[in-house]
C-alpha cells in the first residue's frame with residue numbers, strides 16, 4: 001500500500017538546542033536529543049510487510065537481534081510528586097493538551113505495535129493517574145487482540161496517589177497489573193524526598209492494590225545513600241505484609257536536575273548485602289528479559305527484586321520501546337534521538353508508515369546505555385518526561 005497525504009520530504013531533526021535541560025516544552029528533549037522525522041523514502045525503504053503486519057512473525061528487531069515485545073506508554077509528564085531523583089520542584093511548563101497524544105492516537109499506535117510483535121503495554125508517566133481519560137485508555141488498549149490469541153495485557157506503574165479511588169474502574173476496564181513506587185516507610189522522609197506530604201495516600205493506594213487481587217503486585221524503591229538505605233529491610237517487611245514483591249532500583253542519571261553521581265550509587269550488590277543481614281535470600285532462576293533479579297525472602301513464597309541497571313546492565317536482553325506522552329518513540333531510556341510519530345500522525349501517515357517509523361527507531365538502537373562511557377551524556381528529559 002502506498003502512503004496517502006504524507007507531506008514529509010526531508011529527514012528533520014527538531015528540538016536541537018531549543019530548550020534548557022529539564023524544560024518541559026515541546027522541545028523539552030534538551031540540547032542533545034534530536035527529534036527525527038523520517039522521510040517518505042526512508043519509510044518506504046524499510047520494506048514491504050509493514051502495512052499488513054506481516055512483520056509480526058519477526059517483530060521489531062534491532063541490529064543486535066533484540067526483538068521488542070514490551071511497549072511503555074507515558075500518558076503525561078505531570079505528577080503529583082516531585083521525587084528528587086526524577087523531577088525538580090519547579091518542573092514545567094508541562095505538555096499542553098494539543099501536544100499530548102489522545103486516547104484514540106495511543107490506541108492506533110499500540111494496535112500497530114501489536115501487529116508488529118509487541119505483546120504487552122505498561123502505562124507510566126509522569127503520573128498516569130493524572131490522566132482524566134485513563135479508564136477509557138485502559139479500556140481501549142485492553143480490548144486489542146493479540147495475533148497469537150487473547151488480548152493485550154495492560155499494566156501500570158504509579159505513585160499510588162488516588163489509586164484507591166480509581167482502581168475499581170480501572171480493573172473493570174481491563175487493567176491487569178499494577179506496580180506502585182514507595183521509597184520509604186517514614187512519612188517525614190517521604191515528604192523531604194518527594195517534596196509533598198502524601199505518604200498516607202500512597203499507603204492507601206497500595207492497600208487498595210493489595211485488596212484488588214491484582215497479582216503479582218510489585219513495589220518499587222530507588223535505593224539512595226543517606227536517604228533510605230538504612231530502611232531497605234523495613235520496606236521488604238512491609239511489602240511482604242501487603243502480599244507484594246519489593247524491588248530496589250539503582251538510581252540512574254535521569255533526574256531533571258542532572259545531579260546524579262556514580263560515586264553515590266547504592267549498588268545492587270550493596271543492597272543484597274544489607275538485606276542479607278536480616279533475611280535469608282536465595283536467587284530465583286529464569287529471569288528472561290526482566291530488569292529485576294529475584295531472591296526468595298526467608299525461603300519464600302515472597303520474593304525481593306534488585307534492578308541493577310547501572311552496575312549490572314541488562315541491555316543485552318532489552319525488549320523495550322517507549323512512547324512519550326508527546327508521541328515520540330524512544331528506543332532506550334538513554335536515547336539521544338526520538339522518532340516523531342506525532343507529526344506523522346498529524347500528516348495522515350498510513351499504518352504502514354507508522355510501523356516503518358517504529359522499525360527505523362528500533363534499527364537505530366544502541367547496544368546499551370553507556371552510562372560508564374567517557375562520552376556519556378545524560379538525556380535532557382527527566383524520567384517523568386521519558387516515561388520510566
Ligand SMILES: Nc1nc2c(ncn2[C@@H]2O[C@H](COP(=O)(O)OP(=O)(O)OP(=O)(O)O)[C@@H](O)[C@H]2O)c(=O)[nH]1
Pocket residue numbers: 122124157179218220249290291292307309318320333388
Ligand atoms: N535501565 C532500564 N531500567 C528499566 C527499564 N525498564 C524499567 N527499568 C527500571 O525498572 C524500574 C521499574 O519499572 P516498572 O515500571 O515497575 O516496570 P517493570 O519492572 O518492567 O515491570 P514488570 O513487568 O512488573 O517487571 C523502573 O523505574 C526503572 O528504574 C529499562 O528498559 N531499562
Ligand SMILES: C[S@@+](CC[C@H](N)C(=O)[O-])C[C@H]1O[C@@H](n2cnc3c(N)ncnc32)[C@H](O)[C@@H]1O
Pocket residue numbers: 079085086124125126127128157158159179180181220221222249250251252253254255383384387388
Ligand atoms: C518515572 S516513574 C513514573 C510512574 C509513577 N509516577 C511512579 O513513580 O511509579 C516510574 C519509575 O521510575 C523510577 N525512577 C524515576 N527516576 C529514576 C531514576 N533516576 N533512577 C531510577 N529509577 C527512577 C521511579 O522510582 C518509578 O518506580
Ligand code: SF4
Pocket residue numbers: 079080081082083086087125126127159181383384
Ligand atoms: S518518580 Fe514518579 S512519582 Fe516520582 S516525580 Fe517521577 S513521575 Fe512523579
Ligand code: SF4
Pocket residue numbers: 313314315316318319320331332333334366367368369
Ligand atoms: S538502558 Fe536502554 S538498552 Fe538498556 S535496558 Fe534500558 S532501555 Fe534497554
